[in-house]
Amino acid sequence: MTINIEDLLYKKLESPSGQEYILALDYVSEEAKTPDSVIIKAGTDGHASIWMEESVLSPLHEQYPGIPVFGLWQVLIENNDIDDAVSLQIMYAENASNGHYVLIEYGVIHETGKYINGFFPQRADLHIEDAMHIEFEQEVWDLPAQEALLLLQIRKQQVQKKQRFMAITGGVCLIIVALAFSVDFIFSTWHKKRVELFNDKKDQLGQLHQNISLLRVSHIDQWPKQAGYLEPLIYMHKIYPNFSMLQTNFDNNVQTAVLKGLANQDPIQLYPWLKDSEQLQDGSWQVKWQPPLNLSSSGRGNEK
Numbered sequence: 001m002t003i004n005i006e007d008l009l010y011k012k013l014e015s016p017s018g019q020e021y022i023l024a025l026d027y028v029s030e031e032a033k034t035p036d037s038v039i040i041k042a043g044t045d046g047h048a049s050i051w052m053e054e055s056v057l058s059p060l061h062e063q064y065p066g067i068p069v070f071g072l073w074q075v076l077i078e079n080n081d082i083d084d085a086v087s088l089q090i091m092y093a094e095n096a097s098n099g100h101y102v103l104i105e106y107g108v109i110h111e112t113g114k115y116i117n118g119f120f121p122q123r124a125d126l127h128i129e130d131a132m133h134i135e136f137e138q139e140v141w142d143l144p145a146q147e148a149l150l151l152l153q154i155r156k157q158q159v160q161k162k163q164r165f166m167a168i169t170g171g172v173c174l175i176i177v178a179l180a181f182s183v184d185f186i187f188s189t190w191h192k193k194r195v196e197l198f199n200d201k202k203d204q205l206g207q208l209h210q211n212i213s214l215l216r217v218s219h220i221d222q223w224p225k226q227a228g229y230l231e232p233l234i235y236m237h238k239i240y241p242n243f244s245m246l247q248t249n250f251d252n253n254v255q256t257a258v259l260k261g262l263a264n265q266d267p268i269q270l271y272p273w274l275k276d277s278e279q280l281q282d283g284s285w286q287v288k289w290q291p292p293l294n295l296s297s298s299g300r301g302n303e304k
Contacts, residue, residue, distance in 0.1 A: 005139070015142070032051055
């Protein structure tokens with residue numbers, strides 16, 4: 001079905017998703033045709049940029065505040081309604097003799113404009129007989145991601161993006177600084193503990209060296225010889241096997257031993273080298289021995 005494009009321009013329309021929008025006349029060109037033109041989509045892949053005049057856009061923002069405005073060619077290109085294999089394509093405006101055209105060169109969109117009474121005022125080399133009519137279904141259009149904005153709005157949007165970028169960058173920097181401080185604190189704490197441990201080990205090593213030095217000074221050159229003290233005890237044990245040891249003292253100054261057991265007579269009468277003897281109430285004898293001894297000068301009798 002042939003649609004008069006003028007019936008769609010400058011009024012509220014609704015997308016398949018239910019979003020309201022305004023469709024306005026834009027144009028495709030390598031450069032701006034008027035001083036108040038703003039880019040609504042920069043050219044990519046060889047296609048020229050899409051422009052819209054602020055004199056067209058500004059009244060629509062005032063008349064329909066909060067409703068996004070999109071360009072006619074912007075929406076047609078977004079929905080692939082233009083065949084890049086056909087050089088000249090047109091849309092009717094008031095009738096078939098008047099409307100809008102798009103020129104395709106080498107598969108890319110080169111420019112758009114108006115034709116009047118079947119003629120192309122800006123391009124005398126174009127002929128209406130060579131044009132193909134553009135067919136589209138407005139009811140299924142997908143809207144572009146970027147709406148048409150005034151230059152002031154674009155600058156404001158750029159400032160907001162820059163501010164958001166700066167805020168994100170600042171936040172990232174703060175996070176990096178915080179992480180750096182955290183890592184530094186962790187390593188500083190670890191290093192401090194390692195230094196404390198090293199100092200402890202150093203102190204322990206110093207103490208060990210000091211102890212070794214003391215041992216070198218106070219060590220015993222010869223082991224004490226106690227055979228002379230132990231032989232009488234061994235001898236007593238052979239004579240009186242039932243005697244038990246009550247007390248011993250074998251330090252370097254005094255060596256004593258106290259024994260107790262049963263005997264037929266006072267052990268000291270038989271072995272005068274014993275220091276002392278005493279008969280207890282249970283009939284047993286308690287003897288005390290203390291060197292120096294000279295067993296060879298004392299009698300070694302046998303108890304009867």
